[in-house]
Amino acid sequence: MAKITLSNLAHSYLPNPQKDADYALKKLNHVWEDGAAYALLGPSGCGKSTLLNIISGLLTPSEGQIFFNEQDVTHADTADRNIAQVFQFPVVYDTMTVKQNLAFPLKNRGVDAQYIEARVNEIAQMIGMQDVLNNKAQGLTADAKQKISLGRGMVREDVNAILFDEPLTVIDPHMKWELRTQLKALHQQLEHTMIYVTHDQTEALTFADKVVVMYDGKVVQIGTPKQLFEQPEHTFVGYFIGSPGMNLLPAKIEGSIALINGTAIELGADYNNPTGKVEIGVRPEFCSFSDDGSGLMVKINRVEDVGRHKIVRTQFAGINLNIIAPSSARIPADTCHVKFDLAAINVYVDGWRIEAQQTKHEAAL
């Protein structure tokens, strides 16, 4: 087990990268703590697979270094890194039995036969395949094959890290839930460093202690699920996480007042006079209808009842604004006023979240 350090890491698939856009993975410094469970979340093409392949050694980064504990493994071979990886599609050795599949990584490392036998049985129990141990892998369903892949990933106890590359893509929805819970339990039991790549926010948020959100080759935020929800560091995080995502309203800010298309809103903190592309972000969960006529006057387009709550799709001066209301709430017809929970307002300049002056001031004291 190891702490993984990325130092000034960057990668480009082009031989001579010139500008920022040439990099599939932009310069990055990060430490993956030993024994933690991370999720690497982002849309397809954001560079998450590139990063994973650099960690597993299938790719050599064009810049920077990568350390396992204190050892520089930037140019080390995959086999020497002692990691395990589970891929998006099941990779099983068709001609072997389930048992031989699970034993394969151990056997190749010359592990004692008795230990292999015991360990394979243990893993088979975990993934619920002890009954089919002696069947050929070929005839199994995709679900079962992927379970074998997961089992093969976990069969070695001394790995530095286990990497998962969207491992539940081919799994049936009800099995997904079960396997994810199992993985979480296994992590608590084995305490391996785990990195789980996915584009599914539910998967990321339920699996990981810490979620690393990537966008356009950059890591835009690393944080607990709670942080990602309450204080998205980048408008992308706000928009990508949550269902529906964060509302973003272009604004002009003067001190603690935001002007949105002429309507003034109290922000509850002093943000000075930021320049650039200024937006305020509020999650739909923190928007509510005001009875006193304060706040923004919006036009209601549509109401979606999703059971637990209602999603109200509205528009304010051409900008979409979503509101989550309790399922019991009475939705006004046509137009109404919307107010925001002061503590839940975030301010963004050029996409990045800025802190309020006041808080900074207080922190300095």
Next chain:
Amino acid sequence: MKKRFNKSALIMGLYILFLMLPIYWLINMSLKTNNEILGTFSLWPQNLTFANYMVIFTDPSWYWGYINSIIYVVMNTVISLAVALPAAYAFSRYNFMGDKHLFFWLLTNRMAPPAVFALPFFQLYSSVGLFDTHIAVALAHTLFNVPLAVWILEGFMRGVPKEIDETAYIDGYGFFRFFAKIFTPLIASGIGVAAFFCFMFSWVELLLSRTLTAVDAKSIAATMTRTVSASGLDWGVLSAAGVLTIIPGALVIYFVRHHIAKGFALGRV
């Protein structure tokens, strides 16, 4: 990584050298005069000459060999594809009485030694007055090309989801319009591969094309074997003729080079 690449490059280099050396030698021979071929042993022509090629380009009995071959090869490819397309569609889409036996019977014709059919073909085509015509050779070659084309096309067609047919029929397409407008473009690469193989096997065959032709439709392969015995082994001209038979094949390969790998798997990978 680096080391393995070099080892692979060495192995590939040796193999390609093994393949190219005899061909090079043929080219070498074709550019020498007969005196030089028999008189001195040299790795490349000492007195470069194109006289051997000029013989072929100026003598009708030579260059007509090429034209005849091309004619029956093209005819064969067209006929084979035309009959194989609907049949392959039937095999890939429907169950019908005796379909499996029929399919295997078709394949058995690919397994029939041409030597077995040489004499009966000669008698058959003579009796219907087709002896020494292009169409006779083209038809004879369908014996092994049609089964192959059906087999290849069936493999590619199986890869096209059935839902596409059903959607088209629901959208009001008739069978023929659907086949021409929608289905054919989808299996274009399969048709290309099948055409390639028909061309290849018809182009390289000697026994049947020699048996079924005499003068008017005589193939280049037959021309070569006959000239050998007649003119007392004119090595230079023979080599030049050989080199010229390689060219059409080389051109065809060059055009399909991006599809070779998948093509040779006959759509079954």
Next chain:
Amino acid sequence: MKTVNQKAWFLVLPVLLLVGFSAVIPLMTVVNYSVQDTFGNNVFYWVGLEWFEEILHSERMHNALGRQVIFTTIIMLIEIPLGIFISLHMPQKGVWASVCLVLIALPLLIPWNVVGTIWQIFGRIDIGLLGYSLNALGIDYNYVQNATAAWITIVIMDVWHWTSLVVLLCYAGLQSIPDAYYQAAKIDQASRWNVFRYIELPKMMGVLLIASLLRFMDSFMIYTEPFVLTGGGPGNVTTFLSIDLVKMAIGQFDLGPAAAFSLIYFLTILLISWVFYTIMTNIDKREGI
């Protein structure tokens, strides 16, 4: 699932007519000859299975069959492993992959008689690079007179001509293996041999069977190349089944024996091919799951 539709017969009708014309009618002629004898003038009389008996007991047929089986066995034992080996070293992508593919495929599109001519010239001791060099090195090599030399030349010629087919088929099989398999194998610390044994070979099984079937059929029917190269000689040592059959049918015009010979020959190929075909469709089915 395929639908049952008897009208599909209309779609296969053109093939039936065409192949019927070019296969069934000639085959009937052969069957007809095989049970009759003639004294010329197109007068035939029924002899039953006499020709079959004669051919089945004739030493000539036995020898030709023996040579054929040995030849097919040798070339398959060389071409299949060599083809697999070469395909494993093919460049995967880029310009070199295209160059290699084109060069490798070249021998397959050379007319078979030209293949014979190429090796006829290449192996000659007076004007051929191979024959000349070997003799210059003091090795007694003359495929025109020496039986061993003739055999070796024919085998090398066939390897030269057809190994590429195996290479290309295997290469296609290898290309279909997703990268993840190799990556997983690296992570599992599988040896090169294990990668081949557990990943590459299973994925190549389908195409390897096609390759074996094609190579079996075509080598069992080989005619043109040895005919041009050695004419079946020296003596009869390279007279394979097809060469012998053509000699009998067209050379000596022994129609009855030749016809019986043809049928036995055809049935032998059919039987062995049927075994291949059955195995192949079973594999197809298993992969279809």
